[in-house]
Amino acid sequence: MNRVVLSVLLVTLATLNTYGTSIDAKNIDRVVMIVADDLRCDVLGCYGDPITRSPNLDRFARQSVVFDHAYCQATWCAPSRTSMMRSRYIDKAGPTLGEVLQASGIRTTRVGKIFHMRVPGDIIAGTNGQDVAECWTERYNSPGQEAHSPGHYACLNQNIFTGDLADRETTQTKHRAYVSVELDNDGRNQPDYRSASKAIEWLAEHRDEPGFLAVGLVRPHYPMVAPREMFDHYPMQQMSLPLVPTGDLDDIPSPGRSPSNSAANGLANYPDNQRRMWAAYRASVEFMDEQVGRILDSLDDLGMAERTMVVFTSDHGYHLGEHTFWQKSNLHEDVARVPLIVRVPDGKPTRTKSIAELVDIMPTVCEALSVPIPDTVEGTSLFPILADPSTQTKQSALIIDGKGNRKHFCLRSEDWAYFRYHDGSQELYDMRIDPEQFDNLAGDSDVADVLDLLESTLKTKRP
Numbered sequence: 001m002n003r004v005v006l007s008v009l010l011v012t013l014a015t016l017n018t019y020g021t022s023i024d025a026k027n028i029d030r031v032v033m034i035v036a037d038d039l040r041c042d043v044l045g046c047y048g049d050p051i052t053r054s055p056n057l058d059r060f061a062r063q064s065v066v067f068d069h070a071y072c073q074a075t076w077c078a079p080s081r082t083s084m085m086r087s088r089y090i091d092k093a094g095p096t097l098g099e100v101l102q103a104s105g106i107r108t109t110r111v112g113k114i115f116h117m118r119v120p121g122d123i124i125a126g127t128n129g130q131d132v133a134e135c136w137t138e139r140y141n142s143p144g145q146e147a148h149s150p151g152h153y154a155c156l157n158q159n160i161f162t163g164d165l166a167d168r169e170t171t172q173t174k175h176r177a178y179v180s181v182e183l184d185n186d187g188r189n190q191p192d193y194r195s196a197s198k199a200i201e202w203l204a205e206h207r208d209e210p211g212f213l214a215v216g217l218v219r220p221h222y223p224m225v226a227p228r229e230m231f232d233h234y235p236m237q238q239m240s241l242p243l244v245p246t247g248d249l250d251d252i253p254s255p256g257r258s259p260s261n262s263a264a265n266g267l268a269n270y271p272d273n274q275r276r277m278w279a280a281y282r283a284s285v286e287f288m289d290e291q292v293g294r295i296l297d298s299l300d301d302l303g304m305a306e307r308t309m310v311v312f313t314s315d316h317g318y319h320l321g322e323h324t325f326w327q328k329s330n331l332h333e334d335v336a337r338v339p340l341i342v343r344v345p346d347g348k349p350t351r352t353k354s355i356a357e358l359v360d361i362m363p364t365v366c367e368a369l370s371v372p373i374p375d376t377v378e379g380t381s382l383f384p385i386l387a388d389p390s391t392q393t394k395q396s397a398l399i400i401d402g403k404g405n406r407k408h409f410c411l412r413s414e415d416w417a418y419f420r421y422h423d424g425s426q427e428l429y430d431m432r433i434d435p436e437q438f439d440n441l442a443g444d445s446d447v448a449d450v451l452d453l454l455e456s457t458l459k460t461k462r463p
Helices: 003-014 056-061 079-086 097-103 119-125 191-205 272-303 358-368 385-389 445-461
Strands: 030-037 064-073 109-110 138-140 152-153 160-162 179-183 211-220 225-228 308-314 338-343 348-355 398-401 408-413 415-418 426-428
Touching: 003 064, 030 358, 056 272, 056 308, 056 338, 064 385, 064 398, 079 097, 079 119, 079 191, 079 358, 079 445, 097 109, 097 211, 097 358, 138 385, 191 211, 191 398, 211 225, 211 272, 225 272, 272 308, 308 358, 338 445, 348 358, 348 398, 358 385, 398 445, 408 445, 415 445, 426 445
Parallel strands: 030 211, 030 308, 064 348, 109 138, 109 211, 179 225
Antiparallel strands: 064 338, 152 160, 152 179, 308 338, 398 408, 408 415, 415 426
């Protein structure tokens, strides 16, 4: 590689710039944070998808700063949400965001799933899961029937279709990740509708108070439940499947191959059901989007929008057949990348390519509410980027998969995605020319200098 190019890359990866803020946090009385579950950003219209109906998030995006390169720090629910709410890459050191805000006299409220809850288990039972009680002044769960909701049920990897309520896949059963339900009703009995309704009620009751409201929606996490009319928007025959080239898995090391793959879970036998998975996922996203719209509309109706910062994101992305993989717990882009949309009073709507991480949300909320940021925080406030989208507060994101002594790491810079697995195996992708991550360059001598640089940078970043 040209040494000048390498020097530029070295500076890009190693330098951390700090910038001033021109957005006045004094104009912000409250923060509303909405977290979807298992939502990949590329199914939203505002992230370029022409098929999924997401009019509310698309409208919100036109009023906000949209982050095109935001990444989770863990690739499944529990560690990702812990990381986000403590601004820690891998451990539980330090206080939660809610505890920090309460120490400054700010009311903190949870509605739905913010810390980890088993979906569907804790949702059906209406229990708190791994929630941290100290984080909240008050908290509310939103129970629902999930896969037991009346309607047309499908277990797609088993090719089962029925309207019967008996013998459906549910909590901790083997095939629950491939279940959809086309509701016989408009979804008012669903957990996300209830969460939105409670959030609206809370906003009306506390319209004159500063506060932090976190609303956790469980869709599009399985079971993919939505009104039948939303399923009708996505005919199975019109759903395209991701390209999987012949031999696609040949250059992916064993630790990088998802155990939830088409051959193992049975979906390889049912190509049409793979399309139905896409249809059900999109219908669930549309239902989630409708609830987001209800919350945003309430801020307008109550006259609160002009002094409220709103953050929308997800705990991680999701595989829907890329590389034959399904679900999460994987370092590839479809899982690591998340939607992140932030609206601030007096802010200018725009998009940014600046790298952001979910650990950045806690210091951003603290700055918005004029609360000191704890020393334990490992993220960086996004306010410099909100003020100037060309600002770069960090040069790479760190994503972690696995646990114990079998942790795997991804370093995602603007141009490169580098994976290092616990056994020393590697993946390297040039995201400028290979955004679908088909060509693993880890063994290519032409990029050996880049690989060495990324590996040494990862050593300085990873916990």
